[in-house]
Amino acid sequence: MGVFSISNNTHELNEDIRDAKVRLIGSDGQQLGIMSSGEAMEIAEKEELDLVKISPNADPPVCKLMDYGKYRFEQAKREKESKKNQHIVEIKEIRMSPNIDIGDFNTKLRSARKFLEEGNRVKVTIRFRGREMTHTDKGTDLLERFRDECNEIAVMDKSPVLEGRHMSMFLAPKAGKDAKKNNQKETDNGKESS
Secondary structure (H helix, E strand, O other): OOOEEEOOEEEEEHHHOOOOEEEEEOOOOOEEEEEEHHHHHHHHHHOOOEEEEEEOOOOOOEEEEEOHHHHHHHHHHHHHHHHHOOOOOOEEEEEEOOOOOHHHHHHHHHHHHHHHHOOOEEEEEEEOOHHHHHHHHHHHHHHHHHHHHOOOOEEEEEEEEEEOOEEEEEEEEOOOHHHHHHHHHHHHHHHHHO
């Protein structure tokens, strides 16, 4: 069989285990005692299982009887499942100018709220052109107003900062907001079916 690599763990199998003495654990997790690697290999062959060294640094090394192919399959399946359940948080950007009209402001606000409800962070940026640089306080006020409008679903992650001709701040969704939203959907679905 040989040496296999599973999630950065290397296991020695069957004939590759050359230690004089090993501590053997049965397939049911029961301690079978300390014995020579040859005796442990005989027991593995009788039970038609693999002898796998699971703790090489112990004294004596610990080996376990198991179906190694099944073990590898289940481990790969668990890793795939954990990757599937991960939510990757993206940073979405909303750009505005300091003289934005109220209708455009509300459109940008709706977009930001949608991104936050999906669990993404939002970077709100104001770009100053020409003489607008003399009125950066207008930009700060606009960002604070934007933050206040998103207050019930977001927290300010990074305060407004002026970098060159751009002033930006970061908003992050409030913790537990996704759980509340999903519970609300389930409640709504329950009402519709009644």
